[in-house]
Amino acid sequence: MNKSILQAKQLCKTFSSDGQQQHILTNLDIDIYEGDFTIIMGSSGSGKTTLLYALSGMDKPTLGKIIFRGTQIQDLNSDELAGFRKKHCGFVFQSIYLLENMSIMDNVLTAGYLVSNNKPEIIKRAKELFLQVGLREEIWRKFPSQLSGGEKQRAALIRSLINKPAILFADEPTGALNSSSGKDVLDILTKINQNGQSIVMVTHDIKAAIRANRIIYIMDGKICGELHLDKYMETNLDDRIKKIRDFLRENNW
Numbered sequence: 001m002n003k004s005i006l007q008a009k010q011l012c013k014t015f016s017s018d019g020q021q022q023h024i025l026t027n028l029d030i031d032i033y034e035g036d037f038t039i040i041m042g043s044s045g046s047g048k049t050t051l052l053y054a055l056s057g058m059d060k061p062t063l064g065k066i067i068f069r070g071t072q073i074q075d076l077n078s079d080e081l082a083g084f085r086k087k088h089c090g091f092v093f094q095s096i097y098l099l100e101n102m103s104i105m106d107n108v109l110t111a112g113y114l115v116s117n118n119k120p121e122i123i124k125r126a127k128e129l130f131l132q133v134g135l136r137e138e139i140w141r142k143f144p145s146q147l148s149g150g151e152k153q154r155a156a157l158i159r160s161l162i163n164k165p166a167i168l169f170a171d172e173p174t175g176a177l178n179s180s181s182g183k184d185v186l187d188i189l190t191k192i193n194q195n196g197q198s199i200v201m202v203t204h205d206i207k208a209a210i211r212a213n214r215i216i217y218i219m220d221g222k223i224c225g226e227l228h229l230d231k232y233m234e235t236n237l238d239d240r241i242k243k244i245r246d247f248l249r250e251n252n253w
């Protein structure tokens, strides 16, 4: 098994609304391992996004510890947390949050300059990433509104990778894309994972889940099932899909 890079210990998250407390995560323990493509599944409202946000420092847990390479991040103040996220985490979401008033290249470079002063290095890496995800030079200076949903999501993915995050967190990144664009994004995620990028992704979609080598199932704020698979290959997909379907059925999905 690979080295653990992120741990949650006795994680609890409670939301209060209308005077009522809702316990979404309760005493949840999890390790995220370097190089894994970890998928979080579970029924709607089971707490998948809440878990992703807590693990990535986007939101503070109510109780418990989040430990990234030995540092407890739940105790960081908001500036320190923002620094942690910028430096170590990449994010892609279903909604694509690119800045509309700048080109996709500038969106990427701006994110890179927040972390590094080495502008030539950032520009070089951005160009490499654009080519790696199949976005040709002709569109680098286009604004987000001039691009298709799939192109925008690929640009958002480059932005999330520009600072070489230790972990890429993704929340249904293909949820708003047509199946061909969704497949392109999954192919890119698979490729970067094969090159060593650790990924934690929430999805409802078996087509996305087959890309993982580890699937966590959560129910009522707890991990109730875990499936380990070999790294994704385009062969034996029927067998892989069957294993995932059986696993989901066992968990009453």
Ligand SMILES: Nc1ncnc2c1ncn2[C@@H]1O[C@H](COP(=O)(O)OP(=O)(O)OP(=O)(O)O)[C@@H](O)[C@H]1O
Binding pocket: 015, 016, 017, 022, 024, 042, 043, 044, 045, 046, 047, 048, 049, 050, 051
């Ligand atoms: N900021 C918040 N304030 C109050 N309740 C919240 C908040 N964020 C999430 N919740 C509640 O926590 C529960 C879990 O939400 P979460 O988004 O983690 O679920 P999910 O498993 O990702 O669901 P889905 O698959 O539908 O996206 C839901 O009942 C939701 O209403």
